[in-house]
Amino acid sequence: MPGILQDGELILYGFVGENYWDEGFTALEVLNALALHGRDEPITVRINSGGGYTDAGIAIFNALKTHKGKVSVIIDAMAASAASIIAMAGDERTMRTGAMMMIHDPAGEKRGTAAEHEAMGELLHKQADLLADIYADVTGKTSEELRQMMVAETWMNGSEAQAQGFATVDEAAQAVSVSAFDYRTYNCAPDTLKQLSKTKNWSAEPQRSPAASVAQTTVNQETKPMTTQPAADANSASPNTDKTQSNAADEATAERERIGKILNCDEAVGRTELAKYLAFETSTNFEDVQKMLAKAPKADGTEKPAGDAPNTQASTYEQHRLRSSNQASNYGSQKTTATATLNRADIFAARKQA
Numbered sequence: 001m002p003g004i005l006q007d008g009e010l011i012l013y014g015f016v017g018e019n020y021w022d023e024g025f026t027a028l029e030v031l032n033a034l035a036l037h038g039r040d041e042p043i044t045v046r047i048n049s050g051g052g053y054t055d056a057g058i059a060i061f062n063a064l065k066t067h068k069g070k071v072s073v074i075i076d077a078m079a080a081s082a083a084s085i086i087a088m089a090g091d092e093r094t095m096r097t098g099a100m101m102m103i104h105d106p107a108g109e110k111r112g113t114a115a116e117h118e119a120m121g122e123l124l125h126k127q128a129d130l131l132a133d134i135y136a137d138v139t140g141k142t143s144e145e146l147r148q149m150m151v152a153e154t155w156m157n158g159s160e161a162q163a164q165g166f167a168t169v170d171e172a173a174q175a176v177s178v179s180a181f182d183y184r185t186y187n188c189a190p191d192t193l194k195q196l197s198k199t200k201n202w203s204a205e206p207q208r209s210p211a212a213s214v215a216q217t218t219v220n221q222e223t224k225p226m227t228t229q230p231a232a233d234a235n236s237a238s239p240n241t242d243k244t245q246s247n248a249a250d251e252a253t254a255e256r257e258r259i260g261k262i263l264n265c266d267e268a269v270g271r272t273e274l275a276k277y278l279a280f281e282t283s284t285n286f287e288d289v290q291k292m293l294a295k296a297p298k299a300d301g302t303e304k305p306a307g308d309a310p311n312t313q314a315s316t317y318e319q320h321r322l323r324s325s326n327q328a329s330n331y332g333s334q335k336t337t338a339t340a341t342l343n344r345a346d347i348f349a350a351r352k353q354a
Contacts, residue, residue: 005033010045016052016082027059042070049083054106057082064089075099088138094169095158104153139165153188261286270298
């Protein structure tokens, strides 16, 4: 993936705060790029992002606001949520034809006591007020007006963003394709964006492995109210029963081997939780998992259990990542070993044959 500083322009495409769906950028990358470009030099910032982490968006906004040179922001296609905050740092803010901007309330996911949930609610309200103040400084609107727009989840095209003060220019130029993102996580996203997320498989939900899917189906069946089932005819067995059972056994064996390879490969060292998640919660083949693990950063020191993970004030659209990391951490809190993992696969495989 090329750096975000290209030909003197800052290219902020993808997820704010992390590389996701093979696109993304961090606040540290922006700071380094600005230092390399020169603090006194004018810079063009091109944005195409469905959003990301609120705190990362604020950090990038502040980095651009303190840049001594002129900052010209161009929305190539999308500036939603945290990306819209970044756009507010521009001395000039240009919306290309077909580009969109969205502002909304920040959101977060919390596991804990009622008091902890209340504390999270207070924090989100405070964070929303701070974001409204940033929009207010740029647009000239009151913070109260902007809070209403945020609660309603407001989507704007170029002319609307310019009329509302979020953009200074509505440029008659061709917009590029919108950035990869699961726009279905937004309540009021346009239907075209939701359909695009479905077509492109930009899913916020982790893909489950075949074995896990079979296990979930079995659980659902077991929790249904009991009904009277017709007795099976002993002579009605299909001649293909043996073949079906053989195929199921082969699939179970292959799944156990895939899980074992993932958990015991060199690339899994220092990335245990990610390896467990990819092994149990996805059907990704071993070769692709190797590549993903090789690119992922290693954990610093001992990996923390889920209960020690810092609270993240994330927006609704980022809950998919929190759910994924929570699932991976849950496996870690059980201190699953390679041997235990294979036994788990045996259980899934057995259910598949049932």
